[in-house]
Amino acid sequence: MTHNQTEETPASILPIIPTIDVVVFPHMVVPLLVLDEKIIKGVEQAMQGDKKVLLLAAQQSENYHGPIGVQDLFKIGTVSTIMRIMNLPDGGIKVLAQGVEKALVEEVISGQDLLQAKITETSTTTYDEKKAEYQLRNIQALIERISATGRLFSPDFQAILSQIQEPDRITDFILSHLDLSVQQAQALLEKDNLNNLLDGIYDVLSQEVESYNVQERIRNNTRDSINKSQREYYLREQMKAIQKELGEEGENENDDLREKVKTLPLTEEAKLEATRQLRRLEKTAPDSMEATVIRNHLELLLGLPWGVFTKDNTDIKTAKTILESNHFGLDEAKDRILDFLSIRFLNESSHTPILCLAGPPGVGKTSLGESIAKALGRKYFRISLGGVYDECEIRGHRRTYVGALPGRFIQAIKKSESSNPLIIIDEIDKLGMSNRGDPAAALLEVLDPEQNHSFYDNYLGVHFDLSKVMFIATANDLSTIPGPLRDRMEIIQLSGYAHEEKLEIAERHLIQRALKNCGLNNNAPEFNRNVLSKLITSYTREAGVRELGRYLQKLCAKYARALVESNEKIAFSENNIEHYLGPCKISQETFIHSNKIGVSNGLAWTPYGGELLQIEAVLMRGNGRLLLTGQLGDVMKESAQAAITYAKAHADLFTIDAKLFNEYDLHIHVPAGAVPKDGPSAGITLLSAILSALTGRAINGSYAMTGELNLQGNVLPIGGLKEKILAAKQFGLHHVIIPKQNARDLSTISQKLYEGINLVFVDNVEEVLNHVLMPQA
Ligand SMILES: Nc1ncnc2c1ncn2[C@@H]1O[C@H](COP(=O)(O)OP(=O)(O)O)[C@@H](O)[C@H]1O
Numbered sequence: 001m002t003h004n005q006t007e008e009t010p011a012s013i014l015p016i017i018p019t020i021d022v023v024v025f026p027h028m029v030v031p032l033l034v035l036d037e038k039i040i041k042g043v044e045q046a047m048q049g050d051k052k053v054l055l056l057a058a059q060q061s062e063n064y065h066g067p068i069g070v071q072d073l074f075k076i077g078t079v080s081t082i083m084r085i086m087n088l089p090d091g092g093i094k095v096l097a098q099g100v101e102k103a104l105v106e107e108v109i110s111g112q113d114l115l116q117a118k119i120t121e122t123s124t125t126t127y128d129e130k131k132a133e134y135q136l137r138n139i140q141a142l143i144e145r146i147s148a149t150g151r152l153f154s155p156d157f158q159a160i161l162s163q164i165q166e167p168d169r170i171t172d173f174i175l176s177h178l179d180l181s182v183q184q185a186q187a188l189l190e191k192d193n194l195n196n197l198l199d200g201i202y203d204v205l206s207q208e209v210e211s212y213n214v215q216e217r218i219r220n221n222t223r224d225s226i227n228k229s230q231r232e233y234y235l236r237e238q239m240k241a242i243q244k245e246l247g248e249e250g251e252n253e254n255d256d257l258r259e260k261v262k263t264l265p266l267t268e269e270a271k272l273e274a275t276r277q278l279r280r281l282e283k284t285a286p287d288s289m290e291a292t293v294i295r296n297h298l299e300l301l302l303g304l305p306w307g308v309f310t311k312d313n314t315d316i317k318t319a320k321t322i323l324e325s326n327h328f329g330l331d332e333a334k335d336r337i338l339d340f341l342s343i344r345f346l347n348e349s350s351h352t353p354i355l356c357l358a359g360p361p362g363v364g365k366t367s368l369g370e371s372i373a374k375a376l377g378r379k380y381f382r383i384s385l386g387g388v389y390d391e392c393e394i395r396g397h398r399r400t401y402v403g404a405l406p407g408r409f410i411q412a413i414k415k416s417e418s419s420n421p422l423i424i425i426d427e428i429d430k431l432g433m434s435n436r437g438d439p440a441a442a443l444l445e446v447l448d449p450e451q452n453h454s455f456y457d458n459y460l461g462v463h464f465d466l467s468k469v470m471f472i473a474t475a476n477d478l479s480t481i482p483g484p485l486r487d488r489m490e491i492i493q494l495s496g497y498a499h500e501e502k503l504e505i506a507e508r509h510l511i512q513r514a515l516k517n518c519g520l521n522n523n524a525p526e527f528n529r530n531v532l533s534k535l536i537t538s539y540t541r542e543a544g545v546r547e548l549g550r551y552l553q554k555l556c557a558k559y560a561r562a563l564v565e566s567n568e569k570i571a572f573s574e575n576n577i578e579h580y581l582g583p584c585k586i587s588q589e590t591f592i593h594s595n596k597i598g599v600s601n602g603l604a605w606t607p608y609g610g611e612l613l614q615i616e617a618v619l620m621r622g623n624g625r626l627l628l629t630g631q632l633g634d635v636m637k638e639s640a641q642a643a644i645t646y647a648k649a650h651a652d653l654f655t656i657d658a659k660l661f662n663e664y665d666l667h668i669h670v671p672a673g674a675v676p677k678d679g680p681s682a683g684i685t686l687l688s689a690i691l692s693a694l695t696g697r698a699i700n701g702s703y704a705m706t707g708e709l710n711l712q713g714n715v716l717p718i719g720g721l722k723e724k725i726l727a728a729k730q731f732g733l734h735h736v737i738i739p740k741q742n743a744r745d746l747s748t749i750s751q752k753l754y755e756g757i758n759l760v761f762v763d764n765v766e767e768v769l770n771h772v773l774m775p776q777a
C-alpha cells in the first residue's frame, strides 16, 4: 500500500531519515548511521527509485536521551539524494547523503513498515541582492575578526571563501563550517529568504565574537590581578628601600651584606672574597644549608672590625694610678709594666715584646693583664689556652667542615670590636700537644711581629692584620712553654704573697669585692685581722689569694642570709668562723717540727708556689744497696747518689762505722705525692737525712733547708727563693738554711716577707750539718 502511495506521488511523498544531532542544509554532505528497520526499508525503497529522501532533524530537549517519536521531528527538513549506502555487519546501514533543497512536511505517514512524509515546497520570498551583498561583506568582516583570533575558521577558509561567487553557495559554505546547535541550525534552515538567513548567520557570528570578547575580558581581569600582585611586590621593595633610608631595619639581609662590602674599609683581598661569596649566596636557595654556611661566613668576615682602632691612653700617670688602685704590692711587676708601656707610648709602631706574667695561681696575673688594658684604654679579651690540643682552635677550621668555626684569635677580634685590642693569652703553659697539628707553632705565628700582620685563619679565608694587637700571656710554669715561644716573650715573674701581704690585699680589695658580689654595700660585716689571719693560716695554704677571696665570699653569703632570714648581723670572730665554714681545712702538721733521726725538711719550688718536702732516710740490714722511692726525677736521684758519695768520703769526719755501708741498705723516701720531685736543690736536705740515719743523730725539726750540693761539699745557689721562704713560713718553720750565693736575691724581696724568719746563709755543707744535726742523744 505504501508502495502505491509512493508511486502515486513520487515527488511529494518521501521516506524520512530523522537526524538526531545535525541539521542538513542544501548542498551539505552528511554521513548518517541508520539502525531502525522502518527507516532502512525507506532508504532501500528510495534506492530503487530516484534516491530521494527527506532528512528531518529531531528537536531534542537538552538533557533528553530517550527514544524519539515522530512528533519530535521538525516540520522543515531538507530533501537529499543518497550518494552511497553501505551495509554494516550488524544489520544497520551507513548512508552518505547530500542536501538538495528545503521542504515543508505536510504530514508524517507512519505506516507498518515505512516512515514517510508528505512534503510541499517551502515558501520562499524573493531577496534583495544588494542587501545580500552588503550583508555578506559584514559577515566576511566578522569572519576575518574571528579567524584573527585563531578560532573556528582555519587559515584556508578565507582563501576558499574568496573563490566562491554565488551568494547562496557562500552561505552554504559558511553554514557548513559553523559550530551550531541543532536549535540554532534549524532556525537558520527555516529562514524564508537569503537576506534573513544572512542576518541569522551574522547574529551567530557576532555572538561568537561577543563571547570571545567576554572570555578575553575575563582573561584580562586575571592578568590584571597578576600584574597587580607584581606591582605590590615592587611597591614593597620600594618600601624596604625607604625604610632603610629612614634607618629602619631592612628585611633583606643580603642587601645589608652588600652594603657592607661597599662601605667597609676592607682589604683588597677581603673585598674580593666577600663579593665572590655574596654572588654565591645569591645563587643558592635562601633556606638551604649551604646558604646558612655562606651567610655565617660573610657575617663574620664583614663583622670584623676592619679599620676600627681605639686610641691608646698615653698618659703614664693615669696608667700608674689604675695599676695601683687595682693591685696591692707587686711593685716590681708594676714597675716593669710601666717601663714597657712607656716604650709603647714613645713609639707606637715599635715591636715591643710580648709580656708574659708568670707565677703561682691566684697572684693576680690575669687581673693584672686586665688592668693593663684598662690603663691603655684598649678593648680587652681573654683567650684561655688551657687544654687546647687542636691547631684549628688557633688557625680556624676549614669551612668545609660541619660546624666549622674561626680560630680563637679571629673570634677575639670580632668580639672586642676593635683591631687593636689587648688579648690576654691565659695559661699559655697549658697549651697541649697532640696529633692534631701543633698549636704552639700556630701560636708562634700569631705572636711573631714578622708574620702576624697577615695572619691567615682557615675559616675566615683571608688574611687579617694582627700586628696592632697587644698580647699579654700568663703562665704558671715557664718550663712547659716551648722554647721558641718563650723566647718571644718578656717574662715578668710574680711570686706568692706573704701572710702580711695577703692581709693587706684582703683588706684593700678582696673584702670589698666579696661585699659587692653579695650586694652588701650598706650592711657590711666586719672582718678583723684575727679572722683574716685564721682564714689565711687555717683554711688556705696557697701562694695567691684566690681561696682566701672565696672564703670571704662564703662568709659574706652567710652574713647576707642571716640578715635576710632573721635580720641578724653576724659578728665574725676567729672563734666562730668554724661554725660557718666547717672545720679547718689545714691541719697543723706538728710532726714537721719535731726532731727526728733520718728526717729533714726540704723546700721545693713548684709552679703553684713553694712547698715543704720532707725527706726520710732509713737504714736496714742488707748489702749496701740504695733504694730510692717517691717517684724522684733523674736529677734528684743523682743528687741522692752524690750525697751518699759525700757521706762515704767523709765517714771519718762524722765517725760513721764503715761497715754500715756494706751490711745495711739505705732507703730514701720522699713523700707528698702532689709535688713534682726533681732538680738539684734538695742536695743538702738529702745529705742531712742520710747522715742523720748513719750517725743516729736527730735533725732539728725547726729548720728547713734548700741548696745544691757538690762533691766538694760546697752549697750552690738555688732558684725560687721567695716561694721557698714563703712555704717555710706557712709551715711555721723558723729557721731557713739557704746558700750564701742567694743572698743577693733578697734585695728583690720585701723585708716583710721574711719577717720573723731566721735566715741562715751557708757556703759549705759542714755549716748546714752544724746547724741541723743535734748532738748524740
Ligand atoms: N695584688 C693584688 N691586689 C689585689 N687583688 C689581687 C692581687 N692579687 C690577686 N688579686 C685578686 O685575686 C684574684 C685572683 O687573681 P687572678 O688574676 O685570677 O690570678 P691568676 O691569674 O694569677 O691566677 C682576683 O680577684 C684578683 O683581683
Ligand SMILES: [Mg+2]
Binding pocket: 362, 365, 366, 367, 426, 474
Ligand atoms: Mg689566671
